[in-house]
Amino acid sequence: MRRFRMSLPLSMIAWFCIFLLYVPSAAVVFFSVNDTRYGLSWRGLTLDWYRKLFGNEYILEAARNSLIVALVSTLIATVIGTALALGLHRMKKPGVIDLLVNLPIVVPDIIMAVALTMAFSFLRAFSSLFDMGFFTLIAGHVTFQISFVALTVRSRLATMDQDLELAAKDLNARPAYGFTRVTLPLLAPAILAGAMLAFTLSLDDFIISFFTHGPDSVTLPIFIFASVKRGVTPEIHALSTVMLTATVALIIVAERLASALGSRSRKAAKKGLSAVKAA
Amino acid sequence: MDDLSGFWNTARGDSVRRGGLTLALALPGLLCLVVFLAAPCVSLVLLSTATRGEFGNIQWTFTLENYKRLIGFNLFGWSPDFLLIMLRSLREAFFTTAACVLLSYPLSFYIASRKSVFERFVWLVMLTVPFCTNVVIRTYAWQLILGPANPLAKLASLLSLQPPGAPLYPGFFAVYLGMITTFLPFTALPLYASIERMNWWLPLAAKDLYADRWMVFKQAILPQTVHGLYVGVVITFVPAMAMYVVTDILGGAKYMFVGNIIQHQFSQARDWPFGAAISIALMALTLLSFALFKTSRLTRKGEMY
Numbered sequence: 001m002r003r004f005r006m007s008l009p010l011s012m013i014a015w016f017c018i019f020l021l022y023v024p025s026a027a028v029v030f031f032s033v034n035d036t037r038y039g040l041s042w043r044g045l046t047l048d049w050y051r052k053l054f055g056n057e058y059i060l061e062a063a064r065n066s067l068i069v070a071l072v073s074t075l076i077a078t079v080i081g082t083a084l085a086l087g088l089h090r091m092k093k094p095g096v097i098d099l100l101v102n103l104p105i106v107v108p109d110i111i112m113a114v115a116l117t118m119a120f121s122f123l124r125a126f127s128s129l130f131d132m133g134f135f136t137l138i139a140g141h142v143t144f145q146i147s148f149v150a151l152t153v154r155s156r157l158a159t160m161d162q163d164l165e166l167a168a169k170d171l172n173a174r175p176a177y178g179f180t181r182v183t184l185p186l187l188a189p190a191i192l193a194g195a196m197l198a199f200t201l202s203l204d205d206f207i208i209s210f211f212t213h214g215p216d217s218v219t220l221p222i223f224i225f226a227s228v229k230r231g232v233t234p235e236i237h238a239l240s241t242v243m244l245t246a247t248v249a250l251i252i253v254a255e256r257l258a259s260a261l262g263s264r265s266r267k268a269a270k271k272g273l274s275a276v277k278a279a
Numbered sequence: 280m281d282d283l284s285g286f287w288n289t290a291r292g293d294s295v296r297r298g299g300l301t302l303a304l305a306l307p308g309l310l311c312l313v314v315f316l317a318a319p320c321v322s323l324v325l326l327s328t329a330t331r332g333e334f335g336n337i338q339w340t341f342t343l344e345n346y347k348r349l350i351g352f353n354l355f356g357w358s359p360d361f362l363l364i365m366l367r368s369l370r371e372a373f374f375t376t377a378a379c380v381l382l383s384y385p386l387s388f389y390i391a392s393r394k395s396v397f398e399r400f401v402w403l404v405m406l407t408v409p410f411c412t413n414v415v416i417r418t419y420a421w422q423l424i425l426g427p428a429n430p431l432a433k434l435a436s437l438l439s440l441q442p443p444g445a446p447l448y449p450g451f452f453a454v455y456l457g458m459i460t461t462f463l464p465f466t467a468l469p470l471y472a473s474i475e476r477m478n479w480w481l482p483l484a485a486k487d488l489y490a491d492r493w494m495v496f497k498q499a500i501l502p503q504t505v506h507g508l509y510v511g512v513v514i515t516f517v518p519a520m521a522m523y524v525v526t527d528i529l530g531g532a533k534y535m536f537v538g539n540i541i542q543h544q545f546s547q548a549r550d551w552p553f554g555a556a557i558s559i560a561l562m563a564l565t566l567l568s569f570a571l572f573k574t575s576r577l578t579r580k581g582e583m584y
Contacts, residue, residue: 006385006392014389017382017467020460021409024420031423080308087305097305100312107320108521108565110538111558114545115319118326122319143315146308204413207523211545221415228419228528240416247411251404 025244032237049238059239062223069134069209069219070202073141078195080142081149082187088150089157101151104144113211116140120212133214140212141202148201149194156190164269173276181272188268189261196254200247327555335549345556361540361557368537369564372520375458379466379515380508382459387471403471410464418457418528422446425453449531457525462518466511473507512572520565537561 006014035046053059088094088101104112116136123130130136164186168178206221213222220243227236327345332338351357390402409417425431425447436443447453482499490498501508523538530536537557544554 006389010385011389013382013385017386017463018405020456021405021463023424024417024460025409025412027423028416028420080311083304084308087301087303087308090301091305097309100309100317103312103316103320106517107316108517108561110521110523110541111320111323111562112316114541114554114558115316115323117545118319118322118551119315139311139315143311146311150308200411204411206413206415210542221413224413224415224419225524225528228415228422232419232422236419240413240420243416244412247413248408251407251411255404 028237028240028244031234032241034234037234049234050242053235053238053242056235059220059223059235062218062220065134065217066203066219066221069137069141069217070199073138073145073202074195074199076138077142077145077198078149078191081146081194081198082153082191084146085150085153085157088154101147104147105151109144109205109207112144113140113208116143116208117211131214132212132217134217136212136214137209137217137219140208141205144205144208145198145201148197149191152194152197153187153190156187160186164266164273168273168276171273171276173279177279178276181275182269185265185268185272188265189258192261193254193258196250196257200250323555323558326552327559329552329555331550331552335551337551345553346560348553349556349560364535364540365537365560365564367534368520368561369568371454371458371522371526371536372516372568375455375462375519376466376512376516378455378459379462380470380512382463383467383470383511386463386467387474390471391474391477403468406464406467406471409460410468414461414524415528417461418525421453421457421460421529422448425456448529449533450529451534453529454526454534457529458519458522461522461525462515465515465518469510469514470504470507473504477503513569516568517565520568521561 032049033045033047034042035048036043084101088097091097107115116139120130120132120136120139164182165178168182173181204221206225209219209222210225213219218226220239224236224240227233326337328341328343330338330340330342330344349361351359351362390399390406393399393402423429427433427446432441432445432447433443435441435447436445441447477500481503482495485495485499521538521541522536523542526534526536527539527542530539537560541554541557541561544550544557548554
């Protein structure tokens with residue numbers, strides 16, 4: 001592609017956008033190392049708030065809850081979502097089902113939260129499992145994660161080269177064997193990308209968790225929101241800084257993993273093919 | 280055709296057992312989506328015609344009372360409160376989307392104009408990080424910046440826009456600042472994707488034909504990027520319309536938006552039927568806006584292109 005020169009005022013708008021996007025995070029980091037509890041002026045560097053943060057059992061519990069919910073829901077959603085994508089790919093006319101899968105993406109999240117609340121309150125009549133708590137929180141997260149995993153895996157299924165699969169077929173591989181040895185390795189990067197997306201969405205989610213959590217399952221975003229209502233303390237700035245850092249780390253890891261797997265997936269599938277040949 | 284399709288595709292419903300496998304694979308996911316999402320969404324319509332019982336329970340009587348209340352009729356006559364809130368949300372979503380589009384074009388062009396691959400990658404990561412950062416954190420951070428002791432609030436009181444010592448929130452300025460910074464990556468990322476794929480000879484040719492800057496944009500750039508623009512507008516407008524966090528933290532109780540009253544009906548007010556009616560109105564307004572947007576001259580032109 002031909003590159004071109006931008007005029008100065010337009011370039012300045014671009015930098016202004018980045019400035020706007022990063023000013024809030026910068027402020028949080030700034031106040032997390034500022035040595036004062038109330039004022040907003042600079043009083044010198046301190047790491048006190050971080051020490052207090054790691055001694056605050058409520059925060060630690062919320063962090064643990066967030067991680068448990070994100071891990072468990074991502075695991076479930078990745079399996080169900082991948083299966084859904086494979087199933088959808090084999091259907092002749094997905095039509096209505098396609099619409100269903102896209103629903104969590106097009107429905108505003110507050111409506112989705114309302115829908116989940118209604119579903120759980122109805123199901124509560126049959127089982128106490130649906131009392132607001134970890135189970136409902138995880139079920140809510142899985143519901144929106146499935147779609148993102150399914151769409152990611154499905155787009156890979158639709159675009160990937162089929163030569164290796166065809167070769168496996170020609171070698172009379174049993175479907176299950178050929179699938180695990182050839183198709184699955186080819187799909188691995190997409191499954192991983194879907195899982196990473198699901199994990200980030202779960203860690204980040206506020207509104208759906210806000211509606212479906214119980215007293216025992218407060219997650220970090222809910223905890224921060226509640227603290228904002230009560231009046232923020234510097235520990236919250238420290239906590240937010242840790243979360244910001246974790247987000248950046250997660251994005252970098254995802255990027256690395258994706259490029260590593262992307263280049264290796266074909267190799268792995270070829271290896272699988274030679275296993276098919278040997279069998 | 281079947282012979283040419285890949286290993287996984289070979290089974291396209293040719294035997295009962297394999298058809299069963301397709302269904303078995305898709306079933307858990309579909310079941311989850313139907314039970315937790317689709318069915319309750321449909322029953323929202325039913326719920327919106329019920330009434331609130333004395334203790335916040337639901338009484339299943341068929342009535343349009345909730346919708347009447349929504350358009351302003353109550354025990355004391357008529358008041359436009361809820362209509363104003365709907366209108367305010369619509370206006371807020373519209374201006375947020377417009378501002379994001381206006382900022383996204385120069386931003387995306389700037390990124391596309393970077394020569395080295397690495398530089399473009401860094402800029403994209405800079406857009407992705409706020410995209411993945413928690414919205415609660417990014418919103419309360421504006422409270423810090425707009426606080427009374429900080430430069431922006433001091434400047435505002437110096438210009439006597441507000442009394443000294445007062446923060447710049449809650450208010451419209453704060454809400455828009457929060458909204459635009461939340462949604463800018465949503466608009467910019469899809470737009471960048473279509474700008475990166477653009478055919479650059481067209482704007483150059485238009486320029487050679489003495490088109491002015493606006494004509495170059497309108498005739499040679501806009502039609503080529505309208506797909507990315509469309510995706511960006513959709514994923515900005517829908518959540519902006521239903522926003523809860525930003526409007527709650529930076530808008531406060533004085534500036535209610537649709538998201539906030541829905542949340543209120545389902546929690547403190549315990550009036551689920553009315554909450555359902557507002558939810559349906561929100562969905563209807565969102566869909567209506569898209570019908571209008573899709574038939575507008577701008578997008579039609581892009582499709583013709």
